[in-house]
Amino acid sequence: MIGNDIVDIEFTLKNSDWTRRGFLDKIFNDHEQEIIADSSESFKTVWRLWSMKEAVYKLYVRSVNERSFYPSSIACRLLSDEKGIVTIEGRDYGTTSICCEEYIFSSTSLDVSEKVKHQVVNFETPVKKDYYSIIKDQLSVDLDWNRNQIDIIKTELGIPELYFDNIKQDVYLSITHHGKYLAFSYATLH
Amino acid sequence: MSDKVKLIDDLKEIVKPYIQDQEAFDNISEATDFINDLKINSANLVDVVLDIEDKYDIEIDNDSMDKMLNVKASLEVIQEKLASK
Incomplete structure (x- = not known):
């Protein structure tokens, strides 16, 4: 299983204020708030931790088949600029984060770490609807499948599943978009 | 106006700055999902909760x-939360 999350930095600067009273308390536990307080780049640290939580939360929803919204029960530790560990319900998940000037992208996977591919797409304007077609284009090339036979269908929980010729495929797919960035990760199971 | 209709109206005002799907917003009802329908991004969901706290003075x-x-x-x-205030 896989999970990912992208944070558009410019979009976040415009649309979210992490210094707002109560904001950190709603999302981060004491340890995470210490990491943020000690960081020389608090903005980046806040949103890296956030994206780690989101990525692992997505994988978690896939594994338990249930949605909820309680980010502070998801605990993060940072191992390096890239690597981190996120704990949900006593279970640890490794994460990898890419932090650049334009975005922060975090991902996590179980069982398939070697085979996961990630793609980040930059739109010039905020991504609205129908970005599935872009993902289908890319998958068609990567997997050498006929574009017209590819479908992406979301389950009730919002988990995207990949179909070829109306048959569900053994491919994990995780899609994230924020501001003008779209990213998707996928892994074939065999 | 019933309490519930008033609450939905207030809630509509609160989520307005964060929505990314105008049509779903115009047709808001009890069944409306913040993420799937209104396309509110999850960081802004925290803002919605904080705005609700501020508006009703509840925790x-x-x-x-x-x-x-x-x-x-x-x-x-x-x-x-209002009932237990």
Whole structure:
């Protein structure tokens, strides 16, 4: 299983204020708030931790088949600029984060770490609807499948599943978009 | 205007700055989902919860916040917190 999350930095600067009273308390536990307080780049640290939580939360929803919204029960530790560990319900998940000037992208996977591919797409304007077609284009090339036979269908929980010729495929797919960035990760199971 | 209609109206005002699907917003109802329908990004969902706290002068604990993914559940949390004030 896989999970990912992208944070558009410019979009976040415009649309979210992490210094707002109560904001950190709603999302981060004491340890995470210490990491943020000690960081020389608090903005980046806040949103890296956030994206780690989101990525692992997505994988978690896939594994338990249930949605909820309680980010502070998801605990993060940072191992390096890239690597981190996120704990949900006593279970640890490794994460990898890419932090650049334009975005922060975090991902996590179980069982398939070697085979996961990630793609980040930059739109010039905020991504609205129908970005599935872009993902289908890319998958068609990567997997050498006929574009017209590819479908992406979301389950009730919002988990995207990949179909070829109306048959569900053994491919994990995780899609994230924020501001003008779209990213998707996928892994074939065999 | 019933209490519930008024609450939905207030909630509509609160989520307005964060929505990314105008049509779903125009047709808002108890069944409306914040993420799937209104396309509110999850960081802004925290803002929605904080705005609700400010507006009603209530405190929303994490267990309650956990449920606030749609209009119906949010109304229930607001009503419950208001009743216990």
